[in-house]
Amino acid sequence: MFNFIKADILRVLKKKSYIVLSAIVLLAYAATLLIVLSKNPASVELVSGLLATGAVLLIGIPVFIGVFSDDFHSKAMQTIIGFGTSRRRLVLSRYCEYLVILAQAFAVISLVSLLLFAVTGNMAVAKPIFRDLWKEYLSTVLCVGAAMIIVYGAQNTTFGLVIFIGLAANILDLLLTGISFIPFFANHNIDVSLILPSNMLNQAMSNGKPIFYLFAALCYIVLPLVLSVKLFEKKELEF
């Protein structure tokens, strides 16, 4: 399995469009942070969430395309399965690849942020940036799991990407918050939007109880991966 993960990570990192886009996102991120730090360092707390969400979307989407869509379109997946790799192993390795590649990108952003805080002498207000950046990373770890059900279950990477964006950009949050105002839910004080990855993570972080983390991991990592493998197991793969 390590072979696939390493081969695939190197493949995505050789993709010029990914490298160029990542560089642009990094520059835009650094420029924005620098402007905020030079104007009003105290407002870092206000913009850190927005910066983190922007970074996760602008880097998370190309990584998603590189790992999942390219794999389907190139038919490399068929070659790997035809070589005797189990579908379970393939699905798990693709999930791991996504996490590793995104973590690499976030590590670079964190490092650049650290340098900017150090250079401008604003280390005292640095905490929210790193907290929100890695919270968004954790949230993405959950979002990808849910999107993979569509990617492998329906063999549709485009719709999988739509689900991923819907979850990662909190678009579904608006929808589910609206549903929570339906009298039945409102009367029973049920907030449906709490089932979303980012909200689950917020609950876990604010309560500090490991059970919330476990629940989020079960709902958005374990169950989606099991479901993805089961649905993918009997699928016809075209050449």
Added chain:
Amino acid sequence: MSEAFIQLKGIAKSYGKNEVLKGVDMTVNQGDIYGLIGKNGSGKTTLFKVILGLSPYQAGEMSLFGAANEAQNRANRKRIGFFIGANFFGYLSGRENLDYYRRVKGIRDKSEIDRVLGIVGLDEKQAKSPAARYSLGQKQRLGIANALLGKPELLIFDEPTNGLDPQGIHDIRTLIQKINAEEGTTIIVSSHILSELEHTAHRFGIVHDGVIKREITREEMNRRNKTVRIDIADSNSDKAKAVLEQNGIEVYNIARKDSSLEEFYFELVGGEENV
């Protein structure tokens, strides 16, 4: 007796009500060049996909390299190289694509890439170009190079000459014979063009309407022929006929044999040595 590398018994597969494979029996022995012949849509590609685990089947038994169950079949698929269709990342060069598959297959020796590029005749300049810019022939060659990575014991080629020019067709045919003769690799190759496999394969499987109608060796095919052909100069045909008849030998047919278009083509361009 040589080992059966692939043994299929009663393999059946359908898409809804459409039965694509209706109880396929097939045996491919070690050292064979097995020609799978059938018209388009007869089930050749589906059969390959079943063998490679890309397509589930509803009934029958399959054994790869003598495996007793599906888990062993899956493990034994590592001994198979195959080319069914283009399977490359367009933004990577041919060499980078091969390097990707080398890593995936767990092959440590990096020189393996140069070996397979050399076999299929892709030069360094071509190998460094992005795969998206490859011509159809170059894609076929790259696909075959990928199949050859790691010297598999069994190769599966699905219509490898599809869309190739005469030189390309000849090169692939020669390549198949060369790999089989020099490395003892067992090869299954499919085609809907009979002449393409006639002189390449040792054994033939005739697939039609979802079943293999007959498996036959080339020797058996030859034994079926009860007439003899003698090639002589056109100007001597009358004399030859007279001599044969004087000796009580009945002549069934006298026909002028024209050069095949392929022979004529190679006479003109002088290329049979490109593999």
